[in-house]
Amino acid sequence: MSLPNVRVAEEAVSLMRATKALGLEAGVGDADKQYWANSTTERLHDDALNEGFTPSTDYRVDRLGHQGGDHGALFIEGSTYCPGTPKPLQNATKELLGHIIDTATYRERIKSRSAFQLHVKEKPDAKGRTVLRCPALGPSPTVTCPLRELMKTATDRPRPAVDSADLSDFTDAICIKHSVSFDTANFKRTAQAFEYGTPEWDKFHTHARNSIESLNHQIKxxxxxxxxxxxxxxxxxxxxxxxxxxxxxxxxxxxxxxxxxxxxxxxxxxxxxxxxxxxIRRRDREWHNPYTDTYPLGVERPDKLKRPDADDETGGPPQRV
Known part of the structure; x- marks a missing residue:
């Protein structure tokens, strides 16, 4: 137990450590907006990641869409994207919540947006740096770009194209270099176990939220x-x-x-x-039927005192049976 709305993030970390102490493995931690979406990295994200837990959660409304970036890349809802990502794809979640588009259109936009996500070239090193590259580069490019030339060995298949009108006037490192090193500390607050908005994220998050709310209702x-x-x-x-x-x-x-x-x-x-x-009838499968004062077949009646109303007429002490 903990006091309501007091040290919420710290109590969550304590719960994670308690589960590991019981022998359970760390995994995905699902929560509402009171936790990862609202806490600072120092209070929750850092400790949770150190314990091996990655979040599955929703974002606050003011943290949806394009939220800054680095080396020219865009930070959008937990992932890093090409600077030429079309505006409708950047603002898909905002427009869904604003009732501008329906769920089917939203799903299609999220699916299309994944093609503009930067590719991981090297996993994070000991210093917390990860190497990403433009999605139009490499042996398996997912988009075409007027600033990049596809490799000759790239598979010949349809790909979405980056519109030159969506490109920034200033060409930064991600559009010039073959790959760029990013500090993973920039992703801690928005990183998730599943890509936000995808059917995989929605299935897990919805199931987890429904499960815990159902449990809360049952125990209350x-x-x-x-x-x-x-x-x-x-x-x-x-x-x-x-x-x-x-x-x-x-x-x-x-x-x-x-x-x-x-x-x-x-x-x-x-x-x-x-x-x-x-x-099997309840009176036959349970230890004792208090209504009939009977026991299952083969169960010996325990040694006990008779009830006061079963005493003899002499008013003597209760008799053992």
Whole structure:
């Protein structure tokens, strides 16, 4: 537990370290805009990357589209692009949120924009530098450009073309040199595990967000753990509340595991038995039926005191049975 809206980034890093301490492997960390989208690199991004976690998240509205660049290249929503990338492709997400284009058009623009992304020539070195090159260069160019000549060995296939009108008046290093070294520190705040806006990103992010919101609803809903209700933790102090909530969450996990195993048993039974598997009545499969005060077949009744209403008429002490 942690205090609401207090040290959000630091608590997220603590959670990542706790998962690794349990033996889980680092991977993709999905979150809403309260985390990677809103935190500074010093508070979250640096530590998360050092722990081996890469984000999957959405961007704040003011950080969509073209957000600066280096060596003439454009930084757009987590990736580095050719300076001749058409404006409609640069502003695809802005126009989707502004209801200027529909989702189908947006998907098509994101797909087209990927062709203008700079190619990785060398992976990051120990100093945090990575070498990128123009997408019109190399053995597998993805665009054609009036400033570049395709290699003779390049495959002959249709490619989008960079319009000379989209090129900058000043030709920078990325349009002159064969490759350019970029500082990966410039990408930390916007880097993601999946290219933003692509079907792959949307599938993972949507599934992750729906999963966690569903879990939050289940543990807060009434009838089971109901941790949203203060009546479930009538204790004073943050530490005491932590203990109560931990017990409730443990019970939730046990219920989910039991339900998973039950579903698996039923699914396996369907593979070997025609039709639906025979269900065992609750009073036969549970340890004790409090309504009938009966136990499953073969289970010996534990030694216990009779209920007060079952005492004899003499008013003597309860008898053991």
């Amino acid at each position: 809903s009434g009838g089971t753990e109901d941790i949203e209700s203060a009546s479930r933790r009538r204790v004073r102090g943050f530490g005491a509340a932590q203990i109560i909530v931990t017990i409730l969450l443990t019970n939730f996990n046990l219920r989910k595991i039991a339900a998973f195993i039950s579903d698996k048993i039923k699914a396996d039974a369907k593979k070997h038995v025609h039709g639906e598997p025979t269900l």
